[in-house]
Amino acid sequence: MKTISPLAIVPFVSVDNMMRLVLSVGVERFLVELAAYIEEDFCRWPTFDKTPRIASHSVDGVIELMPTSDGALYGFKYVNGHPKNMREGKQTVTAFGVLADVGSGYPMLLSEMTLLTALRTGATSAMAARRLAPNSTSTMAIIGNGAQSEFQALAFRALLGIRDLRLYDIDPSATEKCRRNLASLGFAITVCRSGQEAVEGANVITTVTADKQYATILTDNMVGSGVHINAVGGDCPGKTELHRDILTRSSIFVEYAPQTRIEGEIQQLPADHPVTEFWEVLRGTAPGRTSPGEVTLFDSVGFAIEDFSALRYVRDKLAGTPFYQELDLLADPDEPRDLYGMLARAELAAT
Amino acid sequence: MKTISPLAIVPFVSVDNMMRLVLSVGVERFLVELAAYIEEDFCRWPTFDKTPRIASHSVDGVIELMPTSDGALYGFKYVNGHPKNMREGKQTVTAFGVLADVGSGYPMLLSEMTLLTALRTGATSAMAARRLAPNSTSTMAIIGNGAQSEFQALAFRALLGIRDLRLYDIDPSATEKCRRNLASLGFAITVCRSGQEAVEGANVITTVTADKQYATILTDNMVGSGVHINAVGGDCPGKTELHRDILTRSSIFVEYAPQTRIEGEIQQLPADHPVTEFWEVLRGTAPGRTSPGEVTLFDSVGFAIEDFSALRYVRDKLAGTPFYQELDLLADPDEPRDLYGMLARAELAAT
Numbered sequence: 001m002k003t004i005s006p007l008a009i010v011p012f013v014s015v016d017n018m019m020r021l022v023l024s025v026g027v028e029r030f031l032v033e034l035a036a037y038i039e040e041d042f043c044r045w046p047t048f049d050k051t052p053r054i055a056s057h058s059v060d061g062v063i064e065l066m067p068t069s070d071g072a073l074y075g076f077k078y079v080n081g082h083p084k085n086m087r088e089g090k091q092t093v094t095a096f097g098v099l100a101d102v103g104s105g106y107p108m109l110l111s112e113m114t115l116l117t118a119l120r121t122g123a124t125s126a127m128a129a130r131r132l133a134p135n136s137t138s139t140m141a142i143i144g145n146g147a148q149s150e151f152q153a154l155a156f157r158a159l160l161g162i163r164d165l166r167l168y169d170i171d172p173s174a175t176e177k178c179r180r181n182l183a184s185l186g187f188a189i190t191v192c193r194s195g196q197e198a199v200e201g202a203n204v205i206t207t208v209t210a211d212k213q214y215a216t217i218l219t220d221n222m223v224g225s226g227v228h229i230n231a232v233g234g235d236c237p238g239k240t241e242l243h244r245d246i247l248t249r250s251s252i253f254v255e256y257a258p259q260t261r262i263e264g265e266i267q268q269l270p271a272d273h274p275v276t277e278f279w280e281v282l283r284g285t286a287p288g289r290t291s292p293g294e295v296t297l298f299d300s301v302g303f304a305i306e307d308f309s310a311l312r313y314v315r316d317k318l319a320g321t322p323f324y325q326e327l328d329l330l331a332d333p334d335e336p337r338d339l340y341g342m343l344a345r346a347e348l349a350a351t
Numbered sequence: 352m353k354t355i356s357p358l359a360i361v362p363f364v365s366v367d368n369m370m371r372l373v374l375s376v377g378v379e380r381f382l383v384e385l386a387a388y389i390e391e392d393f394c395r396w397p398t399f400d401k402t403p404r405i406a407s408h409s410v411d412g413v414i415e416l417m418p419t420s421d422g423a424l425y426g427f428k429y430v431n432g433h434p435k436n437m438r439e440g441k442q443t444v445t446a447f448g449v450l451a452d453v454g455s456g457y458p459m460l461l462s463e464m465t466l467l468t469a470l471r472t473g474a475t476s477a478m479a480a481r482r483l484a485p486n487s488t489s490t491m492a493i494i495g496n497g498a499q500s501e502f503q504a505l506a507f508r509a510l511l512g513i514r515d516l517r518l519y520d521i522d523p524s525a526t527e528k529c530r531r532n533l534a535s536l537g538f539a540i541t542v543c544r545s546g547q548e549a550v551e552g553a554n555v556i557t558t559v560t561a562d563k564q565y566a567t568i569l570t571d572n573m574v575g576s577g578v579h580i581n582a583v584g585g586d587c588p589g590k591t592e593l594h595r596d597i598l599t600r601s602s603i604f605v606e607y608a609p610q611t612r613i614e615g616e617i618q619q620l621p622a623d624h625p626v627t628e629f630w631e632v633l634r635g636t637a638p639g640r641t642s643p644g645e646v647t648l649f650d651s652v653g654f655a656i657e658d659f660s661a662l663r664y665v666r667d668k669l670a671g672t673p674f675y676q677e678l679d680l681l682a683d684p685d686e687p688r689d690l691y692g693m694l695a696r697a698e699l700a701a702t
Contacts, residue, residue, distance in 0.1 A: 105431020
């Protein structure tokens with residue numbers, strides 16, 4: 001109907017193109033570079049507009065919008081969480097996001113973020129563990145072997161060199177799926193029959209279960225001194241994974257305290273229980289791990305800045321690649337005030 | 352790389368396809384049908400999750416997310432407002448939106464909304480005026496002849512039969528653009544040299560200017576008894592069009608009071624100044640116009656439910672048409688917990 005102007009075009013990264021991009025970079029290199037972008041943005045934390053995510057809860061799940069801005073770029077993610085989806089052959093979590101130019105308000109990138117969220121979640125966990133886990137960490141327990149588990153494993157190997165994994169899931173077929181995917185990548189894997197067995201000898205314990213309920217994946221006796229707990233699965237009101245007694249003897253690190261108080265493990269604690277926002281560890285304004293025997297806990301719920309970093313990274317990596325399509329998303333009349341005229345001319349052109 | 356599953360696909364309506372859809376329906380019929388969808392949703396107002404829009408303000412403009420849900424469908428719009436864009440050949444307002452299934456959290460429709468917002472804004476104004484304007488309304492003044500003006504004119508003709516227009520803009524070239532577009536459509540148009548001249552003999556006054564500032568497009572003496580004011584342009588903090596004295600002698604109708612108190616003309620009034628949410632007029636639980644001499648004011652800022660209605664309407668109209676593309680937006684692994692496996696198989700398929 002009309003020639004589409006460059007001003008009207010927004011690059012779009014489909015799931016298929018995201019896979020191509022990730023594979024062309026290499027998954028582990030992608031995770032390392034992405035973690036560097038996240039760390040860079042965490043280091044300029046005060047620059048960002050921060051708001052807890054905007055959630056729309058329903059019986060079966062939640063739909064959320066997660067916006068943030070650094071004053072030059074604006075990003076947001078749409079993400080759902082529907083644990084029942086898995087039983088219907090759908091993803092528990094799907095997501096897409098947009099990066100936009102604050103100066104003009106024009107979107108600059110639309111991207112799938114189901115895969116990208118899985119990658120940024122693993123990258124964020126490993127970025128935090130690199131500062132919080134004990135020295136000479138070699139073995140990680142992964143409790144919950146669903147869609148996120150392999151990305152955690154790959155990120156911890158890429159960033160911390162962890163190769164020994166102890167896997168447990170209440171569903172043995174999930175563990176078998178995770179084992180199969182990771183075994184061919186050179187991990188040393190122990191399949192465990194309980195959470196208790198999984199944590200034996202592990203310096204890092206990752207909990208990444210999906211049920212939307214108060215669960216007790218880890219009890220207090222399962223957590224030995226010096227361990228780093230990477231708690232990923234408890235991420236909305238009413239959904240936790242750790243027994244309260246673990247929390248009260250851990251040094252707790254969070255992304256953005258106002259959001260984590262609502263959504264994280266610390267929803268079990270009084271609102272004034274001391275926690276450290278992780279960016280302060282990166283900036284050196286708060287201590288990370290202070291002794292070998294300390295139990296550190298990264299109570300991760302996922303924050304908008306991580307998605308912003310991921311979109312920013314993808315935008316930078318896309319340049320010069322064929323891994324995007326051009327979407328005619330924005331109206332661009334010849335004269336900006338003549339939106340109606342654009343429609344009228346389209347009609348003329350069609351007749 | 353892989354065959355794309357139907358579960359992964361989201362229909363996308365580009366600007367070009369939105370124009371095709373609108374033209375295939377006919378602009379005025381589109382406005383009438385769209386107004387009916389908006390009215391239907393206003394009539395079930397208490398059903399909706401309502402929240403003021405989430406705005407990210409910057410020096411040059413604002414980027415907003417406007418979500419809402421009726422419990423079965425969820426919708427949100429991304430929209431910017433950057434008055435300076437016009438000087439750079441860009442749109443002041445661009446927008447896109449998503450409709451999603453609350454049950455699964457899966458997006459069902461991605462659509463351009465720059466054009467659609469222009470249409471829904473006109474439809475909403477005319478829907479309200481149909482209940483609030485005096486009987487035998489024949490003449491409308493339109494002050495501000497930018498991108499929204501023609502859509503206002505078309506909506507008021509389609510819903511109220513108004514054919515006589517009096518146009519004024521501080522920029523005569525905007526008025527000439529508006530006149531040219533509308534003259535060929537059978538309107539009787541008077542080009543005016545001032546706002547004062549434009550309002551002479553008009554039963555409806557539409558103000559739809561774009562500057563982001565406290566302006567006084569209408570002073571008190573310009574508003575005669577019995578007039579309906581359709582105030583569209585004042586729609587964010589610090590941006591108003593009417594002198595305060597007009598507000599204090601008008602019966603004021605708004606979309607969603609908590610948002611309009613922040614963004615509308617009534618930001619000039621105390622927070623307890625009485626206003627009526629328009630849905631109550633539609634439901635018969637609050638009066639609309641009560642006398643011929645009353646000055647009625649629809650202080651419209653645009654609310655998420657109108658965009659929700661517009662997305663719902665577009666989704667219904669799309670069925671059976673070719674006016675959309677299929678976007679590979681959602682990851683759909685063969686086994687939902689095997690997101691990593693999807694990536695691994697893509698790699699195998701590529702080698």
